Structure formats: C-alpha cells, structure tokens
Amino acid sequence: xxxxxxxxxxxxxxxxxxxxxxxxRQPFQSEDDxxxxxxxxxxxxxxxxxxxxxxxxxxxxxxxxxxxxxxxLSKDExxxxxxxxxxxxxxxxxxxxxxxxxxxALLKYGSHEQKLEYLPPIARGEIRWCQGYSxxxxxxxxxxxxxxxxxxxxxxxxxxxxxWTSYADQxxxxxxxxxxxxxxxxHNGISFVLFDMASPGVSTKPIKLISGxxxxxxxxxxxxxxxKSQLVGELNRGWDIAKYLLTHxxxxxxxxxxxxxxxxxxxxxxxxIGADADGRMNDPIxxxxxxxxxxDGLAFMLTMERVxxxxxxxxxxxxxxxxxxxxxxxxxxxxxxxxxxxxGSDGLMWEGEESRNGAQPRNWLRSRANSIEGGTSEVQLNxxxxxxxxxxxx
Amino acid sequence: MALVLxxxxxxIRDSADGFFAEKAPVSELRRLRxxxxxxxxSRELWKAMAEMGFAGxxxxxxxxxxxxxxxxxxxxxxxxxxxxxxxxxxSTAVLGATAIIAAGTGEQKAALLPRIAxxxxxxxxAAEEKSRHTPNQVETRAEPSGNGxxxxxxxxxxxxxxxxxxxxxxxxxxxxxxxxxxxTLFLVDRDAAGVTVDRTVMVDxxxxxxxxxxxxxxxxxxxxxxxGGGWPVLERVLDAGRACLAAExxxxxxxxxRQTVDYLKQREQFGVKIGSFQALQHxxxxxxxxxxxxxxxxxxxxxxxxxxxxxxxxxxxxKGKASEVAKLATNEAVQMHGGIGMTDEFDIGFFMKRARAxxxxxxxxxxxxxxxxxLMGY
Numbered sequence: 001x002x003x004x005x006x007x008x009x010x011x012x013x014x015x016x017x018x019x020x021x022x023x024x025r026q027p028f029q030s031e032d033d034x035x036x037x038x039x040x041x042x043x044x045x046x047x048x049x050x051x052x053x054x055x056x057x058x059x060x061x062x063x064x065x066x067x068x069x070x071x072x073l074s075k076d077e078x079x080x081x082x083x084x085x086x087x088x089x090x091x092x093x094x095x096x097x098x099x100x101x102x103x104x105a106l107l108k109y110g111s112h113e114q115k116l117e118y119l120p121p122i123a124r125g126e127i128r129w130c131q132g133y134s135x136x137x138x139x140x141x142x143x144x145x146x147x148x149x150x151x152x153x154x155x156x157x158x159x160x161x162x163x164w165t166s167y168a169d170q171x172x173x174x175x176x177x178x179x180x181x182x183x184x185x186x187h188n189g190i191s192f193v194l195f196d197m198a199s200p201g202v203s204t205k206p207i208k209l210i211s212g213x214x215x216x217x218x219x220x221x222x223x224x225x226x227x228k229s230q231l232v233g234e235l236n237r238g239w240d241i242a243k244y245l246l247t248h249x250x251x252x253x254x255x256x257x258x259x260x261x262x263x264x265x266x267x268x269x270x271x272x273i274g275a276d277a278d279g280r281m282n283d284p285i286x287x288x289x290x291x292x293x294x295x296d297g298l299a300f301m302l303t304m305e306r307v308x309x310x311x312x313x314x315x316x317x318x319x320x321x322x323x324x325x326x327x328x329x330x331x332x333x334x335x336x337x338x339x340x341x342x343x344g345s346d347g348l349m350w351e352g353e354e355s356r357n358g359a360q361p362r363n364w365l366r367s368r369a370n371s372i373e374g375g376t377s378e379v380q381l382n383x384x385x386x387x388x389x390x391x392x393x394x
Numbered sequence: 395m396a397l398v399l400x401x402x403x404x405x406i407r408d409s410a411d412g413f414f415a416e417k418a419p420v421s422e423l424r425r426l427r428x429x430x431x432x433x434x435x436s437r438e439l440w441k442a443m444a445e446m447g448f449a450g451x452x453x454x455x456x457x458x459x460x461x462x463x464x465x466x467x468x469x470x471x472x473x474x475x476x477x478x479x480x481x482x483x484x485s486t487a488v489l490g491a492t493a494i495i496a497a498g499t500g501e502q503k504a505a506l507l508p509r510i511a512x513x514x515x516x517x518x519x520a521a522e523e524k525s526r527h528t529p530n531q532v533e534t535r536a537e538p539s540g541n542g543x544x545x546x547x548x549x550x551x552x553x554x555x556x557x558x559x560x561x562x563x564x565x566x567x568x569x570x571x572x573x574x575x576x577x578t579l580f581l582v583d584r585d586a587a588g589v590t591v592d593r594t595v596m597v598d599x600x601x602x603x604x605x606x607x608x609x610x611x612x613x614x615x616x617x618x619x620x621x622g623g624g625w626p627v628l629e630r631v632l633d634a635g636r637a638c639l640a641a642e643x644x645x646x647x648x649x650x651x652r653q654t655v656d657y658l659k660q661r662e663q664f665g666v667k668i669g670s671f672q673a674l675q676h677x678x679x680x681x682x683x684x685x686x687x688x689x690x691x692x693x694x695x696x697x698x699x700x701x702x703x704x705x706x707x708x709x710x711x712x713k714g715k716a717s718e719v720a721k722l723a724t725n726e727a728v729q730m731h732g733g734i735g736m737t738d739e740f741d742i743g744f745f746m747k748r749a750r751a752x753x754x755x756x757x758x759x760x761x762x763x764x765x766x767x768x769l770m771g772y
Contacts, residue, residue: 266772280764281772288760291767299715302690306397313398323683384682385675389655393670 038128450511475645490517
C-alpha cells in the first residue's frame with residue numbers, strides 16, 4: 001500500500017511539474033482569478049491549460065468515479081495529490097458549486113443517466129451551477145419554501161422566487177428546491193430539480209451587500225418549463241437531498257478562513273502596534289483578546305483534524321458538521337473584528353490602492369454573513385441540541 | 395500522528411473508566427471529606443491503582459512500570475476527573491515520575507521508579523512560592539555546605555505534601571529571585587531534620603501543604619539533574635502535570651455536562667421539561683462544542699509529550715482552554731440545576747470546586763494565554 005502510494009506520488013509529482021504553468025503556482029491575486037468555469041467564463045491561457053491538464057486526468061474531482069469525469073482516486077491518493085499540489089503552490093484548477101455541492105448529491109441520489117449527463121461537464125468546468133434554496137419567506141425555516149412546480153404531464157411549470165442565490169447572474173444551471181405536493185406536511189412535499197438558467201421565464205437581479213460586493217442574487221421563475229427527467233431522487237423526497245447538501249455546505253463554510261489557517265493576527269499586531277522589551281505586544285488587553293482567539297483557532301483546527309481522523313477510524317459522533325459550522329464561523333467573525341481593531345483607522349479605508357480597495361473592511365463586513373448563510377448559528381445550535389444532546393422539543 | 399486513540403489506548407480508557415466508577419466514585423470523595431480523613435485519599439485505592447498499572451503508567455517496564463506514556467496517563471486522569479477521585483496519581487505518578495525519568499541518575503531511577511510503580515513511594519513537588527503560579531519566582535536558597543547543600547525557604551501549595559515520603563524541592567543555587575537560570579532540584583525526605591510540613595485542606599477536599607525548610611542538609615546524591623540546570627526539567631515536569639490536569643478537567647467538564655443535560659431532560663417547570671427551553675438549549679449546545687475543542691487540544695498536548703520534543707505550545711493551549719471550559723461547564727452546571735445545584739447534598743458542586751482548584755494548579759487560562767502569546771512571538 002505504502003509502496004504503491006509512493007509510486008503514485010512520483011507519478012503525480014512528474015505530471016504536475018510538467019503541466020502546471022508557472023502563473024498557476026501563485027495564490028489568487030483577486031476574486032477575478034477564481035476559476036469558476038461555465039459557458040461565459042473568460043479563461044486566461046494558463047488557466048485553460050492548467051484546467052485541461054487536470055481534467056484530462058480527472059483530477060479536478062479526484063475522488064469521483066472515472067466514468068463520470070473523476071480521477072477514481074482513493075482518499076489516500078487524493079491526499080497525496082493535494083499534498084503535491086500544495087508543494088508547488090498550485091492553485092485549484094477549478095472551483096464550483098458543481099464540485100462542492102451538486103456533485104456529491106448527484107453521486108448519492110442521481111440516476112446513472114443523470115450522473116453521465118451532468119457530472120462530466122462539471123469536472124471539465126463547462127457548466128457553472130447555482131443553488132436555489134432560500135426564499136424571501138423561507139430563510140432559517142427553509143422547509144416552508146413556496147416556489148411551486150405544477151404537474152403538466154411530461155413537465156413541470158415552476159413559479160416563484162429564490163433569494164441569496166450565489167452568483168445566479170453568472171450561473172448556467174440551477175439545482176433548486178421546489179414544492180411538488182401542496183397538501184403534505186412542509187418537509188414532505190419538496191422536490192429537488194435541475195434546470196437551465198437560460199430557460200424562458202428565469203431572471204436574476206444582483207443584491208448589493210453592506211460590503212459593497214454583490215455575490216448574491218434574487219432569482220425569479222415565471223412559468224419556467226422543466227422536463228420531468230430533471231428531477232433528482234424521488235418525488236417529494238427533496239428535503240433528504242437538501243439536508244445532505246447542507247451538511248456539505250456547512251463543512252465548507254466552517255472550514256473557510258478559520259483560526260489556525262488564517263494569517264498570524266498576533267504577529268501582525270506586534271508589528272503594527274509595537275512590543276515591549278520582553279517582546280510582549282504593547283496593548284495588553286487587545287493582546288489578551290487576540291491570544292484567546294488564537295487559542296480557540298488552534299483548538300478548532302485540531303478538532304477538524306480529529307473529526308477527520310475519527311471518521312477514517314470509523315469513530316466519532318454525528319451532527320459534527322453543525323458544530324464545525326457554528327464554531328468556525330463565529331471564530332472567523334471574532335478574528336475579523338480583531339483585524340479591524342489591530343489596524344485601527346487604517347482598517348476603515350474603503351477606497352484606493354493603498355487599502356487594496358478597502359479589502360479589510362469589506363472582508364470584515366463579508367464575514368458577518370458567515371454565521372447566517374448555510375444555516376444560522378442559532379439553527380446550528382438547535383441541531384446540536386436536538387441530534388446530539390437529544391433535548392426535548394428541540 | 396492521527397488524533398485518535400489507538401486500540402491499546404481505547405482499552406486503557408475503558409478499563410480506567412470501569413475501575414474508577416466502581417472503586418472511587420464521587421460518593422467516595424464525599425465520604426473522605428465528611429470523615430475529615432487525615433490522609434485525604436484511600437491508601438488501599440492507591441495500592442489497587444498500582445496493581446492496575448496506573449501508578450507506574452509512565453515508568454518504563456524495566457523499572458517495574460508499564461511505560462504507556464502520557465496519552466495513557468491522560469486517559470487515567472480523565473477518568474479520575476469524571477469521578478472526582480482522590481489519589482496521589484498527579485503528584486506521584488505524573489509529576490514525581492516525570493522528574494525522575496527526566497533528570498534522575500541511574501541509581502536514583504533504580505532506587506525510586508520501581509517503588510513508585512509499586513505504589514510504595516509517594517512524592518510531592520515543592521516548587522511554588524507565590525499564590526499565583528509563577529514557577530520562576532524562587533527565593534528558597536540552597537547554599538553549599540559540606541559535600542552537599544543547606545536548603546532554606548518556604549514552599550506553598552505542595553500537592554500531597556502532607557503524606558509524601560519525599561519532596562522534590564526547587565531551590566536557587568544561583569541568580570536573582572525570578573531568574574530561570576540557577577535553579578536546582580533536590581530530593582528531600584519529608585522527615586529530614588529542618589523540614590516542617592503544615593497540611594492545608596483546600597476547597598476541593600484535596601490536601602496540599604506548606605513546607606518550611608530551615609537549613610535542611612542534603613548531600614550531592616540528593617541533587618536531581620544538574621546544579622543550576624533545573625529550569626528545563628521543571629518545565630518538563632510542569633508541562634506533564636498541566637497536560638494531565640487538562641485531561642482531568644476534560645473528564646470533570648464532560649461529566650458535569652452529562653449530568654446537567656440529564657437534568658434538563660427530567661426537571662419540569664411551567665408544565666414542560668426545562669430542556670425544551672431554547673435559552674438553555676443554546677447554552678448547552680455551545681458548551682458541547684467547547685468541550686469537544688478541549689478534547690482535541692488535550693489529546694494533541696499529550697501526544698506532543700509522548701513525541702518528546704517541545705510540547706509547550708500545545709500544553710499551554712490544552713491547560714488554558716481546559717481551564718476556561720471547566721469554569722464555564724461547572725458554572726453552567728450549577729446554574730442549570732438551579733437551587734438544588736447550590737446544596738451540599740447534591741454532587742454537582744464538587745465538580746465546580748475541583749474545577750477551580752485544577753485551574754489554579756500550574757497556571758490558569760490567563761497564565762497560559764500569556765505563555766501562548768509569548769511562544770507565538772507577540
């Protein structure tokens with residue numbers, strides 16, 4: 001096993017060395033560098049070369065089966081690939097909600113035909129997906145969603161609207177929760193459907209956030225025709241898929257920009273604020289706040305590691321994605337507050353090159369949404385109370 | 395190293411859990427407290443712990459121990475924490491054994507380690523002089539005398555000092571009061587001439603002692619480690635104790651949380667179980683997360699000690715975080731139990747008392763936060 005892994009590592013190393021363009025071996029400079037893919041994406045030449053090289057091996061989605069465009073790698077092999085990419089500081093060749101969210105759901109709930117149709121274009125970065133979950137009247141209470149799909153024989157007609165649809169204005173297709181049974185209890189009448197955003201009757205409108213960015217949209221459906229073959233899983237069982245997907249989303253959000261992986265807040269503060277002869281940063285109370293956040297960050301990072309290791313060893317408890325989502329996002333918000341404190345008035349700069357167009361305050365503001373999107377912190381605590389602690393009436 | 399228990403470690407955990415739940419549950423702490431027991435723990439229990447291999451858990455096999463390392467020692471301490479067991483495990487099996495393994499000569503190891511493992515020798519670390527943990531603040535002096543030294547000074551918070559056969563005394567052979575250089579460790583018989591031990595009964599029903607050294611004569615063979623080079627050994631010993639205290643606090647936090655969640659499912663007010671109130675659910679769920687973080691940090695710290703390198707960062711993370719969370723867990727436990735949580739008849743208060751004492755032992759959240767920040771360079 002170890003020997004074959006070593007052989008695999010040499011193979012990966014040689015391939016990456018030969019195929020990863022130098023431009024793709026440095027961190028993203030801006031949001032524009034993110035390789036989202038899709039029909040309208042403008043690939044730079046190195047981005048395209050890197051994508052094609054990785055997609056040829058199935059390594060944009062290393063653990064997916066090869067027949068669906070994946071690399072068919074074991075978890076250990078995928079880890080080797082990730083390590084080797086990190087070693088040369090290679091960027092991910094492709095990132096998308098197709099890879100992170102829809103793919104895992106289709107692999108679990110989709111038919112063989114659906115997998116063949118939808119997964120390879122995701123792996124090759126040809127189709128960009130968005131997620132149609134929240135609605136104006138269905139946020140934390142997602143299952144009360146009202147977008148309706150009326151049965152018209154061989155197709156449905158969809159009417160309603162979604163909100164907080166990430167990048168809906170740039171997406172090619174949507175995976176969407178719709179109500180297909182109007183008499184059932186709220187969790188039991190929901191279905192999970194896929195359709196083209198270019199379908200007649202679909203429109204989007206970006207939402208400008210407090211950060212000044214517009215990563216989300218309102219999305220409207222006005223008599224949109226959707227063939228019945230585009231239903232995933234069973235009719236009226238879409239909530240199961242939604243929950244499964246939300247688990248993935250939580251893990252993703254919880255793992256973003258957190259404690260241990262973040263830049264050294266204390267080191268930055270020591271540099272900007274100064275230190276005494278013993279090397280202790282000058283503002284002792286702020287220093288205390290920073291180190292508490294660093295400790296929680298490191299303990300959180302170790303917990304993510306432990307959860308992974310326990311899962312591998314077949315141990316561990318359920319509903320941990322809620323714990324990671326809750327703690328990771330709250331921690332990130334705390335860290336962003338501390339970054340603002342450390343930078344003082346410099347952190348208030350909203351425009352201009354010096355402040356990279358207000359990156360600090362915009363990141364701080366953006367991070368406020370971490371504990372709202374993908375299920376609020378309060379919803380995560382509800383889930384822990386119910387599923388882990390088994391408290392009554394939760 | 396993966397952050398999971400090996401099969402062997404999982405077995406140790408299960409056998410320690412079973413042993414302490416049966417032989418030394420919280421009711422035993424209550425009995426010893428109410429009896430105002432002079433020893434403060436059951437010597438019979440300590441013998442049984444030695445037979446289980448717990449007393450010699452760090453002692454190598456060729457010295458009569460089981461040599462299972464710090465992760466295993468932490469699992470025993472966690473079970474001790476869950477049951478609030480009174481025993482000299484920390485003072486002797488962790489602190490004492492670590493000191494002798496780290497700094498002892500061949501003769502010292504051969505003479506002392508097998509007796510520790512057999513449960514026949516009790517040790518106590520006499521390091522502290524201030525009421526808040528500052529291990530470098532040592533005024534106790536060791537002046538050269540004959541072929542050895544004469545020790546003069548006062549030590550406080552000497553855990554199990556009232557019953558220890560030998561004290562490990564930290565004294566200054568050189569330097570100023572807060573220098574880390576110039577410290578030396580000495581092995582001193584408790585009944586040596588010039589040693590006075592005053593037992594102090596603490597809030598957690600454990601015993602510590604004030605030790606006065608009045609010109610105590612020791613010879614060269616009683617020096618543990620190098621003269622003037624005691625600081626790194628002391629740090630190693632303290633870090634071992636801190637990580638094991640983190641494990642103990644993990645155990646007591648987890649158990650007080652378990653009992654509290656049970657109570658939330660039973661107690662009714664306003665015609666419903668109080669556990670159905672979201673105000674309590676969210677606090678309980680938050681506490682669950684915090685305890686999970688302590689579990690990860692503690693395991694990592696114990697693994698770092700087993701790896702043998704510098705474990706300071708992970709140890710301070712574990713001890714600091716475990717202290718803060720033990721405080722939260724036990725305060726929430728009392729609050730959520732309401733009035734009954736304030737009664738002596740009910741056990742939950744014992745958990746809060748032990749949490750506070752364990753926090754104050756070898757540095758609380760503030761001490762270890764400061765140490766973390768320094769280790770991280772700010």
